[in-house]
Amino acid sequence: MQTHKAKRVEITIEKVMETRLTDALTRAGVTGWSILPVRGGSGRSGAWSREGQISRGTGMVQVVCIVRPERLDPLLEAAFAVVERHIGVVCITDCEVLRAERF
Amino acid sequence: MLQLAVYNLLSPIVLSFVLGLGASLARSDLSIPEAAAKAMSIYLLFAIGFKGGVAVADHGLEARLVATVLAGVVLSFALPLLAFALLRGMSRLSVVDAAAVAGHYGSISIVTFVAGTSVLESAGLTSEGYLVAVAAAMEAPAILSALWLIARGGGVRQMDGDLWREILLNGSIVLLLGAFAIGAITGSEGLARVEAFLVSPFQGVLCLFLLDMGLIAGRGLREGARVLDRGAVLFGVLMPVLGASAGAMAALPLGLSTGGTMLLMTLSASASYIAVPAAMRVAVPEANPSVYLTLSLAITFPFNLTLGLPLYLAAAQWLTTG
Numbered sequence: 294m295q296t297h298k299a300k301r302v303e304i305t306i307e308k309v310m311e312t313r314l315t316d317a318l319t320r321a322g323v324t325g326w327s328i329l330p331v332r333g334g335s336g337r338s339g340a341w342s343r344e345g346q347i348s349r350g351t352g353m354v355q356v357v358c359i360v361r362p363e364r365l366d367p368l369l370e371a372a373f374a375v376v377e378r379h380i381g382v383v384c385i386t387d388c389e390v391l392r393a394e395r396f
Numbered sequence: 397m398l399q400l401a402v403y404n405l406l407s408p409i410v411l412s413f414v415l416g417l418g419a420s421l422a423r424s425d426l427s428i429p430e431a432a433a434k435a436m437s438i439y440l441l442f443a444i445g446f447k448g449g450v451a452v453a454d455h456g457l458e459a460r461l462v463a464t465v466l467a468g469v470v471l472s473f474a475l476p477l478l479a480f481a482l483l484r485g486m487s488r489l490s491v492v493d494a495a496a497v498a499g500h501y502g503s504i505s506i507v508t509f510v511a512g513t514s515v516l517e518s519a520g521l522t523s524e525g526y527l528v529a530v531a532a533a534m535e536a537p538a539i540l541s542a543l544w545l546i547a548r549g550g551g552v553r554q555m556d557g558d559l560w561r562e563i564l565l566n567g568s569i570v571l572l573l574g575a576f577a578i579g580a581i582t583g584s585e586g587l588a589r590v591e592a593f594l595v596s597p598f599q600g601v602l603c604l605f606l607l608d609m610g611l612i613a614g615r616g617l618r619e620g621a622r623v624l625d626r627g628a629v630l631f632g633v634l635m636p637v638l639g640a641s642a643g644a645m646a647a648l649p650l651g652l653s654t655g656g657t658m659l660l661m662t663l664s665a666s667a668s669y670i671a672v673p674a675a676m677r678v679a680v681p682e683a684n685p686s687v688y689l690t691l692s693l694a695i696t697f698p699f700n701l702t703l704g705l706p707l708y709l710a711a712a713q714w715l716t717t718g
Binding site: 309310312313343378379380 | 673689
């Protein structure tokens with residue numbers, strides 16, 4: 294089956310920054326993404342869990358975008374402007390998709 | 397006073413909190429599902445807002461309402477300045493961390509307020525219903541004070557439009573004021589229709605919610621205590637008493653009832669752990685959330701719930717009835 298090269302970008306970011314990030318992605322011309330809740334994890338600030346997070350200021354989400362390679366740079370610039378001062382991880386991997394016109 | 401403290405300590409809501417705290421410290425796997433906790437907080441906010449609105453409908457609007465709301469706003473602006481000065485003198489927190497913590501102590505904890513109304517009811521006292529509106533008005537000004545303290549210390553911070561909207565229209569404020577408006581419009585007749593849902597189960601739901609709060613506070617103590625020095629922990633129990641004193645000084649000239657005085661003291665003594673942490677994460681990501689969340693949730697909230705509330709009630713009774 295014919296496949297097409299694409300880039301998968303996973304941005305793990307604080308929940309309070311979710312809307313700011315998706316707004317920035319929209320402005321950068323990214324047309325689709327998925328948002329996943331993060332149940333817990335561990336990082337430079339130590340381990341944390343979503344369980345018992347009463348404050349809206351805590352907790353993380355992961356925003357996953359798949360874009361054509363030529364759209365990667367505008368996406369990363371938009372994402373970096375949002376995550377620069379905040380806790381978060383941006384990860385890029387190569388992937389292949391079946392329907393290139395959707396990305 | 398001692399009798400009042402013992403009565404409060406042995407109340408179902410405090411014992412539920414203690415159960416959660418103990419279970420968490422003992423590393424039990426007891427937990428309240430996130431969605432259930434969210435539903436309970438919506439219920440409590442709606443019930444307390446509705447009942448406050450009904451009280452205003454029953455007694456009518458009075459000029460004191462506007463004056464009390466204004467007093468609450470002034471307290472919310474001013475208390476962070478006191479908290480910041482104390483923290484800088486008592487602890488080794490940086491300017492940014494101290495300012496972020498200070499913002500929490502100017503804002504309010506609505507759960508402490510709800511527990512305060514429960515203590516009042518147990519003592520057979522009532523309060524001015526519009527204290528609910530005062531609670532909503534006190535949520536945001538402290539955030540501005542905290543940001544001003546940071547800007548003054550050299551760390552320039554800007555508030556974007558989205559942050560303003562999130563602060564002023566956060567779900568808790570909208571629900572509290574919305575339920576207050578519904579209660580004020582429909583009055584006692586409206587309350588009679590929903591009484592079986594909003595009044596009778598209230599204490600039971602509050603018990604379960606405080607069980608969850610105990611679990612959260614226990615986790616905060618376990619994981620966050622190491623980030624606090626002795627001065628910061630002392631601040632966590634001293635600041636609520638000073639805040640309550642400021643609240644009392646504002647309540648007396650306003651001529652609030654004993655219940656109203658106690659609740660304004662409670663609002664001034666409590667520290668936010670919902671609205672302000674979210675604002676601080678967006679505006680001041682350099683501030684350490686473990687510091688401000690541990691102080692407000694694991695130190696000040698338990699202090700207010702167990703010892704603070706009876707202390708504020710006794711002080712309010714002494715101040716208003718002599």
